[in-house]
Amino acid sequence: MNSNxxxxxxxxxxxxxxxxxxxxxxxxxxGGGAGSEGTSGAVVLRAxxxxxxxxxxxxxxxxxxxxxxTAPATxxxxxxxxxxxxxxxxxxxxxxxxxxxxxxxxxxxxxxQAESNLAHAKVHVPGLPRLSxxxxxxxxxxxxxxxxxKPVATSNVLGTVTALGKKVTVTAGGPATKIxxxxxxxxxxxxxxxxxxxxxxxxxxxxxxxxVNPLDLNVxxxxxxxxxxxxxxxxxxxxxxxxxxxxKPDSKPDSKPDVKPQTAAQTxxxxxxxxxxxxxxxxxxxxxxxxAGGAILLLAVGAGALVVTRRGRTR
Numbered sequence: 001m002n003s004n005x006x007x008x009x010x011x012x013x014x015x016x017x018x019x020x021x022x023x024x025x026x027x028x029x030x031g032g033g034a035g036s037e038g039t040s041g042a043v044v045l046r047a048x049x050x051x052x053x054x055x056x057x058x059x060x061x062x063x064x065x066x067x068x069x070t071a072p073a074t075x076x077x078x079x080x081x082x083x084x085x086x087x088x089x090x091x092x093x094x095x096x097x098x099x100x101x102x103x104x105x106x107x108x109x110x111x112x113q114a115e116s117n118l119a120h121a122k123v124h125v126p127g128l129p130r131l132s133x134x135x136x137x138x139x140x141x142x143x144x145x146x147x148x149x150k151p152v153a154t155s156n157v158l159g160t161v162t163a164l165g166k167k168v169t170v171t172a173g174g175p176a177t178k179i180x181x182x183x184x185x186x187x188x189x190x191x192x193x194x195x196x197x198x199x200x201x202x203x204x205x206x207x208x209x210x211x212v213n214p215l216d217l218n219v220x221x222x223x224x225x226x227x228x229x230x231x232x233x234x235x236x237x238x239x240x241x242x243x244x245x246x247x248k249p250d251s252k253p254d255s256k257p258d259v260k261p262q263t264a265a266q267t268x269x270x271x272x273x274x275x276x277x278x279x280x281x282x283x284x285x286x287x288x289x290x291x292a293g294g295a296i297l298l299l300a301v302g303a304g305a306l307v308v309t310r311r312g313r314t315r
Contacts, residue, residue, distance in 0.1 A: 038112025038145055038236035042103035043068040045080060045096050045118075049210065049224035051126050053086050060084055062126070062224075066096055071107035071114065087126040088217040094129075097122050107236070114231040115142040118205075123226060125210060127219025133187065133212075135162040139205035139228050145235035151201035153194040155229065163187045163208075176209075185212025185222075205229035 044067040051060045064082055067075035080096040087093065098121035105114040117140045122132045137159025145151040161168045163179040164187055176190040188209040195202045206228040213221050 036237050037109050038071075038107045038147070038234050040071040040105040040107050040112040040114035040143065040145070040231075040233035041069060042105050042114040042116040042141075042231045043227075044075075044077075044098075044101045044103050044116050044229060045123070046227040046230060047095060047224070049125060049222055049226070051084060051087060051219060052221035052223075054215070054218045054220040055086075058086075060086065064095065067101055067103035067116070069103045069105050069114075071105035071112060074102070074104045076102045084126055087219055088129060093126050094124055096124075103231075105231075105233075107233075109147070109236050111144065111146045112233040112236060113142070113144040114233050115140065116205075116229045116231050118229050121228075123208075123228070125212065125222045127214035127217050127222060128184070128212065129217065131165055131184070132162065133164065133210065133226065134189070134206070134208060134228075136206065136228070137161075141203040141205045141229040141231040143201040143203050143231040143233040145199065145201055145233040147236045149235075151196045151199065151233065151235060153196050153201035153203040153231070155191075155194055155203040155205040155231075157191050157205055161189070161206075163189060164212075184214065185210075187212075199235045200233065202232040203230070 043065050046065045046068070047062065049062040051062050052058070053060060062082065062084060064080065066080040067077055069075050078098045078101045079094070081092045081094050083090070083092045098118055100117060100119035101121065103114075103116045106112070117138075118136065119138045121136050121139075123134045124131075125133050136157065139155070139157050141153075141155040143151070143153045164181045164184055166179055166181070168177055168179060168189060176188045178186060178188045180186045190207040190209075191205070193204045193207055204227050206226075208226045208228075209224075210226060211221075211223050
């Protein structure tokens with residue numbers, strides 16, 4: 001079984017102050033220009049706790065994650081162990097043990113997606129080594145962001161859930177369920193939280209608000225939040241389709257003139273014009289009287305000349 005071990009000196013942690021509670025998945029970076037890849041990330045467990053020490057009256061922040069990945073990446077570690085100076089006699093604190101704990105994130109120019117899975121898992125906090133904060137059979141979360149489509153976020157809690165030794169009946173997407181254990185503390189559970197926008201999606205299968213006072217192993221109080229099976233993504237910026245050249249042939253002018261139907265009046269005028277043209281061709285046009293007059297005049301002149309010539313001969 002794989003494990004991560006972190007040792008946090010109390011002096012260094014005190015200098016950083018109390019850890020901020022995790023209220024939402026981390027913000028996603030916006031992609032670049034058109035056609036840029038999307039972003040995605042997943043984490044199996046994220047804890048932000050404030051641990052109060054009994055003998056020193058100090059508070060030590062505990063902030064840790066298991067299998068946190070950013071695309072493209074995959075992680076499959078199944079155990080997380082943290083050591084806090086001054087807590088549990090300096091022994092490692094087993095925060096998470098599971099049969100299955102995987103996180104995967106991918107992203108390209110078409111799709112960004114992430115998913116996390118946790119099966120047969122137990123979560124502990126400092127001061128309660130024998131009593132699990134929560135036990136789950138299986139929890140999953142998935143976020144899918146495709147270019148040009150509405151992002152989708154889903155999360156599921158399958159099987160039984162036990163918090164501080166008590167079985168919990170909760171409704172996915174319903175109100176938070178609070179478990180109180182006298183002498184130990186309380187846990188508030190929120191199941192299947194999802195959120196989507198036009199370009200992003202985020203899901204968290206289980207979100208626990210923790211407030212316990214074990215008064216054991218030098219731990220007086222533990223407050224904070226634990227998130228199980230988280231996934232988030234941002235859609236890639238899709239490329240614009242390239243303009244295709246016009247493949248249609250150029251339109252050619254119609255060799256035939258447009259012929260419009262004529263009205264009755266237009267038909268009559270056309271007939272009259274045609275008749276006049278025919279008359280002109282046969283000599284019955286408007287210039288015919290002038291031509292005829294000129295011919296008669298020439299005949300008259302010729303007749304007069306002939307008479308004068310005859311008279312001259314008779315003399």
